[in-house]
Structures are given as structure tokens and as C-alpha cells.
Amino acid sequence: MENNQKIAIIGAGIQGVCAGLFLLKKGYQVTLFDRNEPGNAASYGNAGHFSPYASVPLNRPDILTDIPSMLISSRGPLALKWNYLPKILPWFLKFIFNCSNKKMMHTAKYMHQILDLSLPAFDELFDDVNLDGLIEKKGIMYVWEKKNIRSRELEINIREKLGVKQKILNPKEIHDLEPNLKPFYHGGVFYDYARHARNPKKILVKLFEDFIQKGGKFFKINVREIEFDNDNPVIITNAQRFIVNKLVIACGAFSKQLTDNLKEKIPLDTERGYHVHFKNMDHLISRPIVWANRGFGMTPMEQGLRVVGTVEFGGLKNPLSKSRIKNLILNAKDMVDGLDEHADEWLGFRPTLPDFLPVIGPSKNYKNIYYSFGHHHLGWTLGAISGKIISKMISKEKTNLDLEPYSSLRFS
Numbered sequence: 001m002e003n004n005q006k007i008a009i010i011g012a013g014i015q016g017v018c019a020g021l022f023l024l025k026k027g028y029q030v031t032l033f034d035r036n037e038p039g040n041a042a043s044y045g046n047a048g049h050f051s052p053y054a055s056v057p058l059n060r061p062d063i064l065t066d067i068p069s070m071l072i073s074s075r076g077p078l079a080l081k082w083n084y085l086p087k088i089l090p091w092f093l094k095f096i097f098n099c100s101n102k103k104m105m106h107t108a109k110y111m112h113q114i115l116d117l118s119l120p121a122f123d124e125l126f127d128d129v130n131l132d133g134l135i136e137k138k139g140i141m142y143v144w145e146k147k148n149i150r151s152r153e154l155e156i157n158i159r160e161k162l163g164v165k166q167k168i169l170n171p172k173e174i175h176d177l178e179p180n181l182k183p184f185y186h187g188g189v190f191y192d193y194a195r196h197a198r199n200p201k202k203i204l205v206k207l208f209e210d211f212i213q214k215g216g217k218f219f220k221i222n223v224r225e226i227e228f229d230n231d232n233p234v235i236i237t238n239a240q241r242f243i244v245n246k247l248v249i250a251c252g253a254f255s256k257q258l259t260d261n262l263k264e265k266i267p268l269d270t271e272r273g274y275h276v277h278f279k280n281m282d283h284l285i286s287r288p289i290v291w292a293n294r295g296f297g298m299t300p301m302e303q304g305l306r307v308v309g310t311v312e313f314g315g316l317k318n319p320l321s322k323s324r325i326k327n328l329i330l331n332a333k334d335m336v337d338g339l340d341e342h343a344d345e346w347l348g349f350r351p352t353l354p355d356f357l358p359v360i361g362p363s364k365n366y367k368n369i370y371y372s373f374g375h376h377h378l379g380w381t382l383g384a385i386s387g388k389i390i391s392k393m394i395s396k397e398k399t400n401l402d403l404e405p406y407s408s409l410r411f412s
Contacts, residue, residue, distance in 0.1 A: 003027035007394065008235055008244040010034070010223050010258065011251030013043040014380055015372050017207050018387030019248055021125055024214050026395050031242070033235060034251070035222040038208040039201040042252055042379060045275050045348040047308040048197035048299045049140055049288055051381045052119050053164045055112035056155045057356035058376075059098040066148070075331065077295020079324060081314030088313045091269045094354035105158070107356050110405040111378075112162045114385050119195070121384035129206045136300075137195050138287040143174055143181070143188040145293050152292060156189060166191060180284045180336050196288045199302045200380065225261050231368055246394055248370045253316060253349035255373040259408075264364050266411050268374055271350040272312040274324045276332075276342040281305035284336050294331050303344065307332040320347040352376040360386050360406040361393060370394060371408060 007023050009016045012034035020030045032038075070078035080088070098107070126135075144152050159166055169188040174181065177190070197203050212218065219242075226247065227234040233247035249255050253270040282300035290297035296309025307328045312321060325345050333339050353359065353374040363369035372390050375382045392399050 003029070005029065005245040006031070007246050007248065008033060008233070008242060009248040009250055010235070011249070011255070011373075012036070012038040012208065012218065013041055013250070013252060014204055014383035015250040015252070015375070015386055016248070017204060017211055018125060018383040019250060019372060019390045020211050020216050020387070021207065021214070022387045022391035023394065024211065024216055026391055028394070029215075030211075031217040031219065031244070032211070033219050033221060033223055033242075035220065037220060038218075039204040042348045042350065043204045044201040045273075045308075045346045046200055046380045047275075047288065047297055048200045048301060048306065049381065050119060050122065050135075050195040050197070051140065051191075051378060052115045053159060053166065053191045053194060054378055054381065055108045055115055055162055055164060056158050057104060057107040057111060059095060059107060059354070059356045060104040060154065061099055061101055062151050062154060064096065064099055066151075074323065075294065075327060077310055079310065079312040079314075079321065081312065081318045081321070084314045084318065087315060088269060091267055091354055094267055098355040103355065106405070108158050108162060110357055110402070112164070113401060114382060114389070115378070118381050118385045119193075121388045124388070125207060125210075125384055129210050131203060131206060134198050134203050134206075135195055136198060136287070137193075139190055139192040140194040140196065140288045140290070141169070141174070141177060141188055141190050142290045142292050143169075143185040144291070145184060146186040148293055149186070152187070165193065178285055178287075178289060181289065182335060182337065184334065196299055197301070197380075202302075223258070226258060226369070228366070231366075233366070233368055246368045246370065248372060248390055250372040252373055252379065253351040255351060255371070259371070262363060262365060262369065264408060266359060266374075266408055267354055268351055268359075269313070270316060271352045271376065272314050272324075273308065273348050273350055274310055274312075274320075274328055275306055275308040275344070275346045275348075276325060276328050277301075277304040277306055277344045278332070278339045278342055279304040281339060284338065289335070291331065291335060296328060296331050298332060298335065305332075305339070307342075316349060320345065350376050350379065355410070357405055358382065358386065359408050360389055361403055361408065364408050364412060
């Protein structure tokens with residue numbers, strides 16, 4: 001099928017590349033724009049989880065009472081760059097508004113709707129690339145201490161209501177699965193159908209190469225703003241103008257600069273996440289393990305044992321926090337013995353909206369502009385299904401999904 005329409009996608013991470021591949025399948029002429037090479041931002045440094053079970057959001061009633069202690073604790077999962085407080089305060093007030101039980105269940109329902117389709121959507125793309133040794137299908141395990149047990153019970157109960165398959169683990173079962181874990185845990189849950197990436201960047205690059213091989217184009221260039229020629233979007237860079245028929249904004253935490261340019265006030269901000277590697281230590285565990293109380297996890301990867309997590313509110317410009325790196329290292333050493341010196345201190349940006357639903361769909365103001373961003377901790381997992389939905393929206397195909405909850409109109 002051929003289509004003369006030109007589609008531009010700003011952002012060559014997992015969201016942009018997957019959208020590009022699905023649009024190529026429909027015969028469109030697709031061009032990706034990014035100021036970096038594919039796989040050098042959040043799509044490089046994430047935890048590598050394919051998490052179709054992860055429907056329980058952070059906007060929930062119980063978290064409000066936990067926030068003060070999280071901020072005070074040097075070992076806790078939450079931190080704030082205090083110079084960013086005036087900027088994040090409006091976002092945080094919207095977040096509090098979305099922490100009712102009703103709104104939590106609304107978010108959980110519509111995250112589940114797309115998460116349930118996330119692995120089949122990836123399989124459509126993976127069928128065309130060689131990913132030997134890059135994806136493990138050994139499940140993902142969460143463990144916790146006895147404290148805050150009600151929060152863990154809440155998560156399990158919500159997933160049960162949604163029909164999410166899960167296996168509750170006792171300490172012996174945890175030990176049998178992961179004998180190198182220190183016995184700090186009180187219980188856990190296992191999602192045996194979940195997968196993880198051995199190297200997220202390599203997977204993205206494989207998908208990008210497939211995109212180019214199938215006729216897609218790529219410009220490594222910074223997009224300054226978007227203008228219009230009648231209804232056609234015009235991409236403005238420092239040296240060039242590109243006129244297209246339709247445009248997809250999928251550049252993660254940096255999407256807000258462009259939506260502001262389009263006079264659409266979407267309350268997108270960023271959760272700063274960190275990782276370190278312990279080289280040659282990936283043999284210590286068999287699968288990703290998340291310590292739920294402390295908000296971090298470990299994933300065995302080609303680069304070693306990747307320790308990843310924490311949430312820091314500090315925007316896009318503040319420097320890396322050494323205290324967050326130290327937090328990850330100490331937590332990892334509380335989890336397993338035998339860790340040597342760490343390497344590769346990394347900071348990335350999770351694009352997050354205060355109701356913890358992504359924006360997927362057309363712009364409020366411009367009929368030929370589409371959005372795919374705000375996937376918070378699940379950008380990697382939701383890359384393929386978001387791209388598939390965007391491709392169907394552009395081609396005016398039915399999705400058989402209720403897409404209204406993902407619309408940017410909810411912020412009007």
C-alpha cells in the first residue's frame with residue numbers, strides 16, 4: 001500500500017520509532033527528527049522492563065501520607081530539587097487532586113486497557129528484526145518488607161480487580177527463584193509472563209535500522225518550533241523548513257516546549273530517574289527484581305547489573321544528584337552481596353502528567369498534529385501499542401478502544 005502523505009515524527013526514542021514503523025506499514029512517507037542519535041536518552045537508560053501488568057498508578061490516596069517521610073529519608077524513593085519547587089508546585093497540586101480513589105481507579109482502568117495490548121504490539125514489530133539474546137522471558141519479581149504492607153495489598157487488589165495475572169510469593173518461593181537475594185523480604189509478587197531487555201539501546205537501534213531499511217528517513221537536527229502553511233505543519237530548524245501533511249510529537253519530556261509553542265497548555269513535567277551499572281554482576285539475579293518499599297530495582301543486562309529507579313523532581317536543567325546515585329548503590333548492596341565498584345552514572349527524564357495517563361491522540365488546536373508522550377515509568381513498555389494507536393488514528397481506522405481518556409482535551 002502506498003500513500004503520498006508525508007508524516008513527520010519529532011523524537012527518535014521508543015515512542016517515535018515504533019510509531020514510524022507502524023505508519024510505514026500503512027504506506028506513509030515517514031521522517032523522524034531528533035537532535036540525538038536514536039537510543040541515547042530515556043530509551044537507553046531505562047530499567048528494560050516490558051511490564052504489561054503495571055496498571056496501578058502513583059496517583060493514589062495512600063501515597064499522600066507517605067510523601068513527607070519519603071522526602072526526609074535519604075534512602076527513600078522520592079527527592080526534590082528545592083530550587084525547582086516553584087515550578088513543580090502547580091503540577092503537584094494537580095497531582096493531589098488526582099489522588100482520590102475514583103481517579104486512581106480511572107487511571108488504572110485505562111492504563112490496563114493499553115498495557116494489556118503492549119506485548120502483542122511489540123511482537124508485530126519484533127517479527128521483522130533479529131533480537132537473538134536481547135530479550136529474556138523470565139518474568140519480573142517485586143519484593144517488599146513488612147512495613148507499608150497496606151500499600152502492597154492495595155496494588156495487588158487493584159490488579160486482581162482488573163484481571164491482571166499475578167502470583168503471590170512467600171519468602172521460601174522468593175528464595176527459590178532468587179537465592180542470592182538477602183533475606184530482607186516479607187513477601188513478593190511474580191509476573192511470570194513479563195519480559196526484560198538485555199540491552200534496551202540495541203533493541204531500539206535494531207528497530208530504527210528496520211525503519212530505515214523499509215524506507216523511513218531520519219534527520220539528526222534540533223526542531224526549534226512548528227509553524228503552518230495553511231493546515232500543513234512546518235518544522236522549523238536552525239537552517240531548514242520541512243512541510244509535511246501530519247506531524248507526531250513524541251519527544252518525551254521535551255514535548256512540552258513544542259506543545260507550549262502550539263498554545264496548548266498540557267501540564268507535562270519530568271520525573272528524573274537514575275541508573276548505575278555493576279559490571280560483570282548480572283549473574284547474581286536471573287530476572288528484574290523491584291524492591292517496592294524503596295522504589296528501585298535491578299535488571300541483569302549485557303552491561304552488567306543495572307540498578308535503576310528513584311523519582312526526583314528537578315526539571316530538565318538541574319545537574320545529576322550524587323545523593324540519588326549513592327541511594328541506588330546503598331540500596332543495591334542491601335539487596336545482594338558481592339557488588340564491587342559501580343560504573344556509568346546516568347540521569348534520564350520520565351515525561352509525566354499529574355493523572356498518570358499518557359497523551360495519545362490529536363492536538364486540541366490543530367487537526368494535523370498528533371501527540372504521543374507522558375508515559376511516565378512505562379514509556380518503554382507502551383512504545384509499540386502507542387505507535388500502533390497513533391498510526392490507526394492518522395489513517396482513520398477503528399481501534400475498538402476507548403481513547404478519550406488519553407486525549408489532551410482533558411486538560412482544557
